[in-house]
Amino acid sequence: MTPARRYASFVGLSVTLVLAAFIVLGSGSLVRFDAALVCYTFATLFAAFGVTYRWVMWLQRPPTAMYWKRGGQLLGRKGGFVRHSIPLMRRFLADFAANRFIWRRGWLRGATHWCIMWGCVSAFAITFPLVFGWVHFETLPGDLTRYRVHVFGLPAGEFAIASLFGFVVFHGLVWSSFLVIVGVLLALRRRLRDSGAAALQQFGEDFLPLLLLFAISVTGLLLTVSYTWMGGYGYDFLAILHAATVIFTLLWLPFGKLFHIFMRPAHLAVGLYKDAGSEGEQAHCKRCGDPFASKMHVEDLIAVERQLGYRYELEGKSKSHYQWICPACRRALVCLGHAALWDEQRSSPQRTRRALRKDAQSIEPLTV
Numbered sequence: 001m002t003p004a005r006r007y008a009s010f011v012g013l014s015v016t017l018v019l020a021a022f023i024v025l026g027s028g029s030l031v032r033f034d035a036a037l038v039c040y041t042f043a044t045l046f047a048a049f050g051v052t053y054r055w056v057m058w059l060q061r062p063p064t065a066m067y068w069k070r071g072g073q074l075l076g077r078k079g080g081f082v083r084h085s086i087p088l089m090r091r092f093l094a095d096f097a098a099n100r101f102i103w104r105r106g107w108l109r110g111a112t113h114w115c116i117m118w119g120c121v122s123a124f125a126i127t128f129p130l131v132f133g134w135v136h137f138e139t140l141p142g143d144l145t146r147y148r149v150h151v152f153g154l155p156a157g158e159f160a161i162a163s164l165f166g167f168v169v170f171h172g173l174v175w176s177s178f179l180v181i182v183g184v185l186l187a188l189r190r191r192l193r194d195s196g197a198a199a200l201q202q203f204g205e206d207f208l209p210l211l212l213l214f215a216i217s218v219t220g221l222l223l224t225v226s227y228t229w230m231g232g233y234g235y236d237f238l239a240i241l242h243a244a245t246v247i248f249t250l251l252w253l254p255f256g257k258l259f260h261i262f263m264r265p266a267h268l269a270v271g272l273y274k275d276a277g278s279e280g281e282q283a284h285c286k287r288c289g290d291p292f293a294s295k296m297h298v299e300d301l302i303a304v305e306r307q308l309g310y311r312y313e314l315e316g317k318s319k320s321h322y323q324w325i326c327p328a329c330r331r332a333l334v335c336l337g338h339a340a341l342w343d344e345q346r347s348s349p350q351r352t353r354r355a356l357r358k359d360a361q362s363i364e365p366l367t368v
Contacts, residue, residue: 091271135151177217
């Protein structure tokens with residue numbers, strides 16, 4: 001096992017143990033823990049380990065680690081946290097909470113992503129505290145018409161059971177299910193009708209997550225229908241079916257496409273990095289002299305490439321690097337290289353194709 005895997009395993013196991021300790025402490029030493037939900041709990045602990053392991057492995061990749069390192073340096077500078085906190089909060093609300101980056105691609109895709117994301121986030125926020133025993137409801141002594149909310153065993157307010165607030169709270173998962181179903185149907189519509197999406201989609205990456213979310217939402221709604229209007233008919237079967245879909249999704253969560261939910265907040269460091277780069281010194285092309293990117297970005301890109309085993313140093317007197325060439329000049333160099341090969345072929349017609357191909361392969365792309 002590599003050091004990176006050992007470190008990711010250690011962090012994942014630590015997070016899992018901490019979560020288990022919070023479950024025990026938050027439920028009053030399992031006094032408020034429902035034994036019927038033990039399967040959900042173990043599936044959640046497995047998902048916590050898997051998600052943390054993959055997340056830490058992702059953070060240790062050279063490009064991601066560079067963003068993480070630079071983000072910490074920018075915030076750790078004198079006055080850096082105060083300077084960048086407002087832009088970070090603005091990006092969090094606009095890009096993460098409101099999904100601005102998706103709405104720019106089209107209102108239908110924005111609505112799809114927004115419904116699925118907030119349906120899942122609200123469902124997680126409701127389900128996990130209830131499953132772990134962190135939140136529970138008790139009737140008031142001598143008054144069976146009101147509930148008192150307890151959070152980690154401490155009273156946090158009370159409300160009338162038959163009130164509008166009580167109706168909204170007790171049906172919170174219903175509203176989450178409606179949001180997810182609407183988002184899933186919109187996503188399926190696009191994947192079945194958009195030829196561009198159909199050409200690239202895969203069942204495990206594109207259809208399976210949608211089917212799992214749809215199954216969880218529908219079976220959850222059927223449970224509400226069963227105990228509300230059908231007198232509990234088929235409730236046991238529906239409860240087992242719903243539990244199976246939820247547990248399978250939790251077990252699959254670290255390995256599938258839904259893992260990007262946990263990657264998205266870390267992308268805020270990319271926005272911070274770009275903002276800092278635009279305000280700092282710019283890199284000028286070694287060929288034309290025009291600015292094309294931030295100097296910090298080019299230097300970090302060269303360092304990351306060397307960590308990955310790629311070296312694009314230019315030969316000659318300058319001893320420069322290919323990353324110091326702007327994209328326009330790179331395209332021009334390719335054209336010049338092709339033109340040089342063509343002129344060489346025309347000036348030496350007696351050379352065979354095999355000899356010409358051998359010479360072309362021996363020419364370094366960066367020295368053209």
